[in-house]
Amino acid sequence: MNVITTKRTQGENKDFNHLIAQLDNDLNKRYQREQSEYDKFNKVDSIATVIVAFDGDKPVGCGCFKEYDSDTVEMKRIFVTPDYRGRKISKQVLGELEAWAKELGYSKAVLETGSGQPEAIGLYTRCGYERIENYGQYKDFPNSLCFEKKLR
Template identity: 35%
Template sequence: MTGGSVAEEWTIESVSWDDERAVALRAAMDEEISPRYAEVYAGFDDETRAALDEDFAVDPATMVEVILVRDAGGVAVGHAALRRLGDELEVKRVFVAAPARGRGASHALMGELERLGRERGAARLILQTGNRQPEAIGLYEKLGYRAIDIYPPYVRFPASRCFEKVLAG
């Protein structure tokens, strides 16, 4: 699979939520992204922080697809997932390790999620990101996602930015 504007071959692999490479990539994502929101999060009282923790928790049983993107050397450099959220399919935990950025890995991941969404009969994919992740917002907009109202369970977090992409048949 070729991704992005730079010609590079990527291999997409379906894995379980608890695949050790997937777990490591999600941990790297948390390590990079969490500090961006620490100040915002600290401004909430304990009750609100507890509610937000619940809102953002991911139940592995709701995951319908978990994919990794591997580079030419076979190293997993990116992660993304689809989860069932009510009647919708939601994009979750899109992350590409810093050394692989700018070479089309995120495009490969998102393209595969869209293909899987269509395969599952989804009319659209939805996603939530935050206002302190301009690179993510830019990626989604470049890929044709459009801003939508903040949807549950993210409505308590004012930094949320939500998007959708209608999937063509």
């Protein structure tokens, strides 16, 4: 197995955009029409804090975060291609995102995932995220599950 490397980049990155297109396809299969209600919350093209994971030159995973408030980031778009799942790449990406957020002075991370994504729920709980009441735009979405983690 090759060593997976990560790269800090931005939302315009072509590899990141290729990966989130695959993520969107996956989410549309899982949630069908309901997913369109979430699409407006997933705009990340202008985001400056993106991680892409690579196997050699091949992009195999990604994630990003944006400021939620002055002390908190919101983790977004964490994804690993199906052929690379089970190799702890999502944990590596999430860890890199958390480290970057701490470097920038944030002390907490929040995130939202869907009830139809048991692998994501497992990742977040294994990485120390605790379930919280649905926040912000997700308050009225019954399939949304929100989590938070103290970063310091």
